[in-house]
Amino acid sequence: MSGARRSLRTILTGVLGMSMAVALSAGAADQDRARTFSFTYEVEVPAQPAGTGSVDVFIPLAVTDAHQTILRRDVKASIPGRETIESQYGNTFWHGHADRSDGKPITVVVDYIIQRRVFQQKRLASSGLRAYSPSERKELALSLGPDLRVPIAGPLIDSVRAELPQTDPSPLARARAIYDYVIDNMEYKKVGTGWGNGDTFWACTKRYGNCTDFHALFISLARAEGIPAKFEIGFPIPEDRTSGAIDGYHCWTEFHLPDVGWFPIDASEAWKHKERRDLYFGTQPADRIQFSIGRDLELGDGHTTGPLNYFIYPHVEVAGKRLDNVKRSFRFSEIQS
Incomplete structure (x- = not known):
């Protein structure tokens, strides 16, 4: 690796680390309890x-x-x-x-x-460029391949990947670029029919939807970049009240970093809560229950x-x-x- 690339990688990893630290200090005070x-x-x-x-x-x-x-x-x-x-x-x-x-x-x-x-992934210092071993790729196979509505190759995926900014090639930097792209290019709304299926084609063409559509797009792009990513779904537990009915589900994503482990993101909540954009890259508050x-x-x-x-x-x-x-x-x- 050239000295220039090492320097760029060091700078970008440092920037990501600082943004995470700011997010944790700003948002974790009220999130840090079980x-x-x-x-x-x-x-x-x-x-x-x-x-x-x-x-x-x-x-x-x-x-x-x-x-x-x-x-x-x-x-x-x-x-x-x-x-x-x-x-x-x-x-x-x-x-x-x-x-x-x-x-x-x-x-x-x-x-x-x-x-x-709260789930906070703090082991960023270990996130390097090491490739996955064959045994690791086998273990992570379900998080690397396509789903029926979540393709990882083809003209549509190629065209969206071409829109992603150039970054340090580390999985962490690429995942952050994808996360920011999804937030900047999607709109959270439930209008008409077609949203809510977690469909990457819908997300790319209509550019709106709910949490399933946001995270389908993230997962497609992450897996296309060789970054394992998995879909998780459950129910939101409100922070602004202590009891009551819950209208419906919420879903989110984790991607995997070599030598670090699973790293949580919630792009749809970050879209709805702009002030928590950095927090939701690396943190799951205790505001949910996972079911599948x-x-x-x-x-x-x-x-x-x-x-x-x-x-x-x-x-x-x-x-x-x-x-x-x-x-x-x-x-x-x-x-x-």
Whole structure:
């Protein structure tokens, strides 16, 4: 590596490090504590004619990981069911099954007590240019390849990559350039139909959408650059109130750095909260619960209608056909320590 390139790399890494430090000092004061709350995920499958069947109900389950601890999880359902694990990404879910409908609605209520912690990736000093070994690439394969709606090659991806600014070639600098590009070229809005599918083609052509569209674009561009990136989805836990209903899901992304590990970003929240743009590059506040990872999910027995684009809401099949008019509600209550 030339002295000029080493100097550029040192400068840019230093700038990124300083921006992270500023973000952490400015935003972490009110984010640095763990939060504990109850969370209820409630489902009602409308009554089907008696004798109709079979009926299969799939509900994602939050699990303990490095950033959250499930202190309690209680599933109450009006049909038999069991917890199982999806084979590709290891997502945990509840699968309820009835051979035939009894003509009554099916209800499922999952009650949690959860502690969520801030995730800040601070190991930037180690983020160099080392290439992944073959064994590392194999381990990270799911985060390097395309998804059905998240391509990593082709004319569209090439044209967008050509718009990215030139930077230091380190994965950290390239990921920051992609993050800034997504924020600067997308608009968070939900207008008409087509948004909300996590579709890179939609994001590139319409330039608006929700969190799934923001992060589909980020993941496509990161993987195209050889940077592993994964899709994560769950629910937001509001910071401005201590209890109440939650309208719907939220999703985010982590990308991987050699010798560092996973690095969190939240481009859609950064678009909505301009003052937290630097904070959301490297920090996940304790304002969310994660439920599942990945796209194009196959749930196994009873799931016959094709891969799920992503898995956060209940998936129900009746006699081998997807049922969409399933009622769902979500609520939380902060537990003061």
